[in-house]
Amino acid sequence: MRQIILDTETTGLRVEDGNRILEIAAVEMIDRRLSSPDRHFHCYINPGRDSEEGALNVHGLTTEFLSDKPTFAQIADEFLDFVGGAEIIIHNAPFDVGYLNMELGQIGRGKFSDYVDNVIDTLVMAKDQRPGKRNNLDALCDFFDIDRSNRTLHGALIDCELLSEVYLGLTRGQDSLLIDFDPYAGNDAALAFAKSNRKPLRIVRATAEERAEHEAYLAALDKSVKGECLWRQMEKGE
Structure with missing residues (x-):
């Protein structure tokens, strides 16, 4: 199964206020194992506007730093090719998907759901498993004993890497052990042949x-x- 852990950083909290995406990271996971770094997608984006003060304090990406970066329209094809057909894993998915839908809509490319298999929201999963608890990424890293010492500022790529470990922790009980599986059940001839050659x-x-x-x-x-x-x-x- 091909899954993509995805995160964005934005110029502000509310897409309705004209805020834009300024960083996208997408980390590939195949059959619950992270792919090599050359199979990850990560880019900074020139949003065409300043970040709100609160957002800037979170991600630290200044207007000057982003001024020579590509626009979303310029990276859209590469991004959509990378996530195409995959199952997407996001923490607080409505936030990121809302921004992706806005950016895609502005360039006439439809909605994010048009390109991916489905979206899993790990915040919903965490709330189901830990009702009444803090379930932001930092709290979940602490709960699953995941090292986040390198996370001094919010960054899309490091948040994806941490979220991949959180997702594995949240879904660890879903692994199928197939203890009772018998490939020869109901076939006496096949069972006898297998035993005779074992x-x-x-x-x-x-x-x-x-x-x-x-x-x-x-x-x-x-x-x-x-x-x-x-x-x-x-x-x-x-």
Whole structure:
């Protein structure tokens, strides 16, 4: 499955006030693994206006820095080619999608949903799993023990990288283990043939380092599901 973690930075909070996008980052993830950096999309954009003071304090991207950057119209084709057909993951999706729809509309390119498979909002997911808690990106990084020490200012690319880890934390329980899957179920002849040609199983025992990594993974899993990890319950005989 091809998924894109996406984030934007803008000149202000309200698209209705004429604010524009000034940075876009999109990080590719294939089958829950981040692709290499050369498969990421990231660009700064000249928004054609100054940032509001509050927004500038958040992202630190000055009008002078952005003055020689391309416009959204100039990067639109490359951006749409990159996200085309993918499942998009955004934190507080209505904000970013609202701005993308505005920018696309201004150049006659329709809506963002015309180009992608669907959009997943991790803020909605977090609120479902952690009702009544703070669920901004910083709070979720703290909850999942994700290192955000390099995030001194909001930047679209680093926020995408952090959000990818948050998304994996939020969806960790959805991985299918296929414990009961039997490819030969209902086919006695195929089962007999498979057994007759099966070589003795080679037993490879886990190293101490592998056992420690497994224990750390179970601890993180148990924390993310609030003590309801099935493996932990099996260990206790519950």
